[in-house]
Structures are given as C-alpha cells and as structure tokens.
Amino acid sequence: MKNHLKRIASPRTWAIDRKNNKFITRPRPGAHSFENGLALGVIIRDHLKLASTMSEVKKTLNNNEVLVDGKRRKDHRYLIGLFDVLKIAKKSYRIIFDRKGRIIVTEISEKESQIKPCKILGKTVLGKNKIQFNLHDGKNIIVKTDAKVGDTLLLKVPQLEIIETLPLKKGVTVFLTKGKHSGDVGLFKEIKKGEAIYSKGKEEIETAKEYLFVIGKEKALLEIKN
Structure with missing residues (x-):
C-alpha cells in the first residue's frame, strides 16, 4: 500500500x-x-x-x-x-x-480527556456471565455488564474501565455520525417505521438508527464545538 x-x-x-x-x-x-x-x-x-x-x-x-x-x-x-x-x-x-x-x-479540558464514549457495534456471550463488546473504535472489552448493540459505554481512559452505560432510549442525547445531519446533537425520541427520530429545539428530524451515537442522558457528557 x-x-x-x-x-x-x-x-x-x-x-x-x-x-x-x-x-x-x-x-x-x-x-x-x-x-x-x-x-x-x-x-x-x-x-x-x-x-x-x-x-x-x-x-x-x-x-x-x-x-x-x-x-x-x-x-x-x-x-x-x-x-x-x-x-x-x-x-x-x-x-x-x-x-x-x-x-x-x-x-x-483535562477532566474531559479522561473519558471516552464508545458505541457498541457487536457483542458475544462468552459464558460464565462474561460478555465481549466490539466497539466503534476497534476496541474489544470483556465485562460482566450487559448492554445492547447501539448503546454507548462511557470509558475511563487509558484504563478502559466502564464508568457508565448509556442506553439508546427516549430522552437521551445523541450525536449524528453520518448523513446530511452529521455533527448534529439532539434528543432521541423514538424509532418510527424503521427511521430514528430525534429533536433539536422544536424541530423533529428523521435519520437512520445506525447514525445515532449516545453521548449523554439529559445532557451531553462531551463538549461538542462544531
């Protein structure tokens, strides 16, 4: 290459x-x-x-x-x-x-540099209550905490300890990773007819579910300057 x-x-x-x-x-x-x-x-x-x-x-x-x-x-x-x-x-x-x-x-900030959100793209049950999560940045971690594909794990870096699990559910804050709304931040509403709906102010926007990346619950845990 x-x-x-x-x-x-x-x-x-x-x-x-x-x-x-x-x-x-x-x-x-x-x-x-x-x-x-x-x-x-x-x-x-x-x-x-x-x-x-x-x-x-x-x-x-x-x-x-x-x-x-x-x-x-x-x-x-x-x-x-x-x-x-x-x-x-x-x-x-x-x-x-x-x-x-x-x-x-x-x-x-130095404080924010100690955390990193990682989206779960895949999971494998290994037995003995252990689960391997495949994350968006190529990392694979084995834990006992369960979560769903599409959820986000908030990790402490570089230790890769799970600080919090952020499930994709109504009311959470999402970041758009692709599509014409890439870089946008809003509140997740629901999945309707196969499309994800999130709100930004009074506006409701449709997008693909796979474009959503949970970055917080009611508020974003990251400062997005874009």
Whole structure:
C-alpha cells in the first residue's frame, strides 16, 4: 500500500487543503474506517499547526509524548478517528465531525480527556456471565455488564474501565455520525417505521438508527464545538 494519497482523491470527510499540495499522508489501516479517520501526522501538522512538515512531525512524535486514548504513539501514519482523545504539548483534544460531516479537532479540558464514549457495534456471550463488546473504535472489552448493540459505554481512559452505560432510549442525547445531519446533537425520541427520530429545539428530524451515537442522558457528557 502506498504511503501517500492524492489530496484531490481523498475522502470528503477529510477537512484538508486540496489545492496547494498534491499528496497527503495515507493512514495505516486501523481501528476506524478509512473515511472516518486521519493520519496522526496530518492532525498534528494540518489541523493543530504544531509542525510545518512531516519531518518535523516525526521529530515531535519521537521526542515528545503524544498520547492517543492514553497510549503513546510514534507512528505518523497511525489512524485516529471519532471521539479519540489526543494529548500533545500539554493540551488535550478530541476528534469529532463538524456539521458537514468532516473530521475536525476540538480542544477539551483535562477532566474531559479522561473519558471516552464508545458505541457498541457487536457483542458475544462468552459464558460464565462474561460478555465481549466490539466497539466503534476497534476496541474489544470483556465485562460482566450487559448492554445492547447501539448503546454507548462511557470509558475511563487509558484504563478502559466502564464508568457508565448509556442506553439508546427516549430522552437521551445523541450525536449524528453520518448523513446530511452529521455533527448534529439532539434528543432521541423514538424509532418510527424503521427511521430514528430525534429533536433539536422544536424541530423533529428523521435519520437512520445506525447514525445515532449516545453521548449523554439529559445532557451531553462531551463538549461538542462544531
């Protein structure tokens, strides 16, 4: 696989300059899908402006502690995606989608950097009251707590301890991960005729159920700046 990709051919979800440079670093295959993640080096150089070249990025990764979900990463092509927590230069950031469905980086508090919501995409009963959850960011955790596919586990990072289970039910706060309302935040209402309905103010909006990501009960547990 090539290490670079033509910027003009990159996914629309990548919020990058497509005109001034021809190529961009291709992320290695990882926990997130290709269109829903960016190379760590691109985040550091193009989004945070902490380096001017990829050579400078590599020096930063080798000489400084750059943490993703609490673990040090040195690979400039490491894939980073939705709700991942990045710590660099004594500041903390979270990866989210903006209202156009593009990947952006938003600064967060030290307190918020210790939590991460992870959506359950699959589950397997292993016996002896143990369940393995397959999460949206590629993580697999084995616990005794039961939950449903589509629910969210609020994890403490980097320990990956479950702080709270956030079920997809009426009244919870949801974040839209895809579709024309990507990046939106609202209150989940119901599933009607196969479509999910959430409210934003007085407006009720229909979307696909799989686009919903629970991020809180009555209020969001994350600060969404998009």
